Amino acid sequence: MKLIILDRDGVLNQDSDAYVKSAAEWIPIPGSARAVARLCQAGYQVAVATNQSGLARGYFSQHDLDAMHAKMTALVEAEGGKIAHIAWCPHGPDDHCLCRKPLPGLIHQIEQALGISARGAIMVGDSIRDLExxxxxxxxxxxxxxxxxxxxxGKLATDSSLQAVTVFNDLEAWVNQLLGPEI
Structure with a gap:
């Protein structure tokens, strides 16, 4: 089964410079839940890899994060899809952990949880660290x-390792390109 790994904030839901701190603040990007469902229905396993330093900073609790993920999962399931695994980094940027993107630790957690390799998988994100x-x-x-x-x-052209990255307006646009438009 093919694997697609999605960042969360800015890919599935609206991002906030003030952090998304609750299920009420977790607002889906239009079409994102349906896009995930379409990927699942096409035979892909979809996982989420997300930095959540708001936990380390005390902006929200593990209970709040669980509620955000329950909302996300329920919206995807209501469209007929399933998120195979959610990996999150609870650390702050100065904690020197191995899971915080741009390191690949969250992706390795997904590999272990699902028992598959991410080599050749697709990583969809809204930041350079997701891509890295x-x-x-x-x-x-x-x-x-x-x-x-x-x-x-704007930073893609200045980094030779990122010049071949393909860019799309949103998750729904990318899925439409991958699978064809929904009829």
Missing amino acids: AGIAAGCTPILLRTGKGRAAE
Whole structure:
């Protein structure tokens, strides 16, 4: 089964510079839940890899994060899809962990949880660190313009390792290109 790994904030839901701190603040990007369902129905396993330093910073609790993920999962399931695994990094940027993107630790957690290799998988994100984590794990990187993606897009030309990255307006647009438009 083919694997697709998605970042969360800015890919599946609206991002916030003030952090998404609750299920009420977790607002799906239009079409994202349906896009995940379409991927699942086409035979892909879809996993989520997300940095959640708001936990380390005390902006929200594990209970709040669980509620956000329950909302995300329920919206995808209501469309007929399933998120195979959610890996998150609870650490802050100065904690020197091995899971925080741009390191590939979250992707390795997904590999272990699902019992499959991410080599050749697709990593979809809205930031350079999402793309770098995917590349480090042998994934094909895709950048979306949602979330922080428009700012990240400007940096692609200055980094030779990222010049071949394909860019799409949002998750739904990428899935339509991959699978064809929904009839």
